[in-house]
Amino acid sequence: MTIIADQPQHSPVRTAAPPPTDGVAVVMPAFREEANVAATVQDFLSTLVREGVPHAVIVVDDGSDDRTGAIIDRLATAHPGRVIAVHHEHNQGYGAAVRTGLETALRRTGFREILLTDADCQFRAGDLVRLREHKKEERADAVIGYRRRRADPWRRRLNAKIWTTLCKALLQVPGRDVDCAYKLIDRSLLQDLRLSGEAAAISPELLCRISGDGARIVEHPVEHYPREHGEQTGARLSVVVKSLVSLAVVYAHMVRDARRLGWARRLATPKDPGAALVALAACAVAVAAYLYFADHGYLLAYKDANSHLLIARRVVDSPTAGLAQLGGVWLPLPHLLAAPLSLWEGLYLNGFAGAAVSMASYVVAVRFLFAHARSLSGHWAGGLTAAGLFALNPNVLYLQATAMTELLLFACAIVALHYLHEWCAEGRIRDLSLASGAVLAATLTRYEGWILFAVAAAIVALTALRRHRRYSHTEGSLVVFGFVAGAGVLGWMAWNLAIFGDAMNWKSGEYADSSLWVADGEANVGSLPTAMETYGLASLHNLGIATAALGIAGLVLYAVHKRARSRWLVPYAMLVFAPFFVWALYTGERPLHVREVMGALYNVRFGLIMLIPAAVFAGYLIGKLVPLLPGRRVAAAALAGAAVVGATLAVDGAVTLDEAVEYRASxxxxxxxxxxxxxxxxxxxxxxxxxxxxxxxxxxxxxxxxxxxxxxxxxxxxxxxxxxxxxxxxxxxxxxxxxxxxxxxxxxxxxxxxxxxxxxxxxxxxxxxxxxxxxxxxx
Incomplete structure (x- = not known):
């Protein structure tokens, strides 16, 4: 059978096949193979007859200017139905020949399996028998051959290694030998398959597409023989360039079809463009702030930043490297996240290994603050105000450029608040699950996360009880939330028990007891008014008077509008940290000093967490004021911008940086x-x-x-x-x-x-x- 097939360059593989039957269709592209094609075809014909396998051999002459076309026509005449000769009138390249061969196999034969190979005598039909057996044993959808010993010059072998590495990096294709021309594939994987690759790019594209839908693909070694006749064209510069260009096009198609790099595609077309723009702006601000503080030599001003970096580094490099180096006092998540970057000594010594975690957390916190305040206030100006007040606060900008752990806690808390509020409002179990995951991360970051867990669990219980009026539903919601969210607390106690023999080592161990930091005669201890004054001043120094005023005004307005309805409880959650820290100061659990009370600064950053509720309530205030203004779009932008700029300018520098600098000057x-x-x-x-x-x-x-x-x-x-x-x-x-x-x-x-x-x-x-x-x- 002879077919003339000058198909368009990027046509799909069309299917109009009869029901599949047992057998193999062997597809062979051929270009200038007059010395090899007859022997190759005869090898497959005789082997398949001997094994009793129904078969057809499709040979595609890709516009050869030698006797290749005439030879395959003679073979088709000598073996009618068993050899199908297909001709391109003009040379279209290897990719087009493969597409034509696969289309012909699907359209002209009904065999269940299709073998893609070459017509150059470098492979033998005997390996097809072994591939079929292996495919059956493994219950695989495809078997990819790899050359046991490649019989090519060293330059071609080197090129192949580079090509395979590139293809695997870009397309994540299976197999160790991407361009091995011996692939046995079930026809079901090839039906309606669109291929566009040219030259060598067709093979990785084929593997990428058939592996993307859950197909089982396995490997098997095949023998490879030296080429005795003809010329290999794959190493020509023109073919290499064509393959590379085509691989880039294939990669773009995979991204377009969401088969590869789906996250980049989603990033380019985000579901929430406003939040995406806010996150992008936060990235730029984070980098600029990091560079500023790096230039001034402030990245490692906090002694605790050194400690966090040391822990992360010891996990991967110490005489007793391993997870035990996490210790039992500081919670492990920040150090686990920083440990991979700490492998690079330069990133460890300059502090970026830890700062990278803080910077990423900063971006997440800003993005979700925007989304949360926008949802709460009903206007994007409210979200922009909240995000701006947080993002441009000097204390936040400094801490996000360091290896400190506050920004990771803030990000976890804000994400948890956002999804918990969405669950309270809409009742979607997905939101409750996401909130529980964020709370889990918070409980493994700082101990403030344990307080967040308790408050969030109380909100879940109260909301579920008010919503369903049944204890069984309340119990179910608590189980869904608490099973994940509470795992960090229990896990850390279990860790302390396993490592130190005391589940409470994190609180009362040799390096955890509060007496190590709280000096005798501490002014806050035992004096509730002093503790309240100290924490109030610390919060005010961190927030600035304008942000605090906007937050209080927004809180009052929110309380008037929403009162204590269960679906609106979440924004109140972060307010609990004020009495928590006052209690900690009063009982001597932790020290905090401000100049007005103790004449010095110490742990003043504890007050920064109050920026989260202040920003949220300020955003609510601005969002509710916008509808009262004329020219709403311009007015909204102006109002939000004025609130953010004015409040930021009112912050008296970065008190968190002042504390670190003062300590370093001691x-x-x-x-x-x-x-x-x-x-x-x-x-x-x-x-x-x-x-x-x-x-x-x-x-x-x-x-x-x-x-x-x-x-x-x-x-x-x-x-x-x-x-x-x-x-x-x-x-x-x-x-x-x-x-x-x-x-x-x-x-x-x-x-x-x-x-x-x-x-x-x-x-x-x-x-x-x-x-x-x-x-x-x-x-």
Whole structure:
């Protein structure tokens, strides 16, 4: 059978096939293969007859200018029905030949399986038998051959590796040998399949499309033989360029069809354009703020930022690397998120490993604040006001550029509030599930998240009870919410029990007790008026008087309009943090200092969380004022812009940054900076014994490799090193001997023979001592 097929370049594979029957249609594109095509076809014919497999061989002559066309016509005449000759009058390329062959196999045969191969004698029909057996055993929809030993020159093998890597990266295609011309495919995967790839791009496109719908695709090795006749065209520069261009086009088609990079497609056409624009603007602001604070050297001003980075780095690089390095005091999620970037020493040392988490959280927080306040107020100006007040607050801008954990908590809380409010208003279980996931993340970020969990659970219970008036429905809603949202709290207690033998270690352990931070005679402790004044001033310094005033006015208006109806309870949730922190100060659980009360700043950032309800209620206020104004669109933009700019300008700088800068200027930190500089210049990377607690600045800024640091989190190694550092192979020892604040290394080793007999004192300044082993440490 001879067919003339000059099809359009990007035509689909058409199907008008009879019901499938057992058998194989072998498709062979051929171009200038006069010396190979007859032997290849005869090999398949004889093998398939011997095996008793019904078959047809479709050979597509792609406009060859030699005797290829005449040879396949002769074969079609000699084997009617078993060989089908198809001709392109003009050369259209390998991709077009494959499309023509597949279309012919589907339209002219009824066989259930289709083999795509080449006509150049580099493959043998015997492998088809093994592929069919493997396909049946694996119950697969397709079997992709890979060349066990590729019989090609090294340049062609190198090109193939690069091509396969590129295809897998872009299209995520299965298989280790993308362009192997031996693929056995069930016809059901090929029906109505549209292919557009040219040259070598047709093969990865085919794999990408048939693997995108849940098909089972497996691999099997095939033999590959040297080409004895004819010329390979795949390595020509023109063919390579055509393949690369076509691969780019195929990639674009996959994105268009949502088979690959669906997130990019959704990003280009977001369901909520307003929220997308707000998020995009937040990205730009986040980067600009990071660059500003980096240029001024403020990224690591907080000692706690050093600590968070150290924990993340130790998870991936320490003498006892692993999840146990997360410890049991600070919650694990920020460190787990920062750990992958901490693998890169440069990103760890400059703080970006942790700042990246904060910056991403900032964008999420701004985007969902916009959505939440817009939904609450019924106008985009309300959402823009809330987002702007949060996004442009100087304290937020500074903390989002650091490795601190506040921004991750804020993002989790805002996402939780948004979806919880949507559930209260609409009752969709999806929103309740998303809210529970966000609360779970919050409970694994900071302990304020545990309070959020309790408040959110109470709102869920009250809303469900009021909505259904039945305890069974209330119980069901609580189970749906609490099973996920409460897992973080229970999981952290279980972790502390497993690691430290005490489920409450996070609160009362050696490095968690409040007495470590709350000094005797703390003004807030036992004095409720002082605690209230302190937290009120801290909040006011963080928010600014204008933002606070807008928030209070919005809260009053909201309370008048909505009162305490169950579907409108969520915005009140974040207000609970004011009495929570006042209680924490009053009972001495945590310290917070402001200049007006204590003459200094400490933990003043605790007041920043009140910006969330202030921004939401301010957004509600602006959103409700807009309908009262003429020229609403322009007026709305002007009102929102004026509120945000005015309130932001009213914030008296970044009090959170002031606190960090003041601490770094203290005499304590000056001594730490001096020894850190000395260690950077003299430390040779040898094993170092150094307590981390209260030495975080030295540990981080000295840049001693974390992989060589033995510290209290090294567990058994730490105990052995304290007992006999020389026997443990310790080459360097750092100790802090500040009166009343001596570290464990000084307590264990000062004045002992273990120290004096094997180590020389090489640094002695400001009650900081560094010792170096006389012999470089034990072998």
């Amino acid at each position: 005499g304590w930190e000056a001594d730490n900076a001096a020894v850190s500089e000395w260690l950077r210049e003299h430390h040779d990377g040898g094993t170092t014994l150094m307590m981390s607690f209260e030495n975080e600045s030295v540990t981080f800024e000295s840049q001693v490799p974390t992989g060589s640091l033995i510290y209290e989190g090294s567990y058994r190694i730490w105990e052995e090193a304290l007992a006999d550092p020389h026997a443990a192979g310790v080459e360097w020892i750092y100790m802090r001997a500040v009166p009343g604040s001596e570290d464990d290394v000084w307590e264990a080793l000062w004045g002992t023979e273990a120290l004096d007999d094997h180590y020389d004192l090489v640094y002695d300044e400001g009650d900081r001592f560094v010792y170096r082993a006389e012999d470089g440490g034990a072998e």
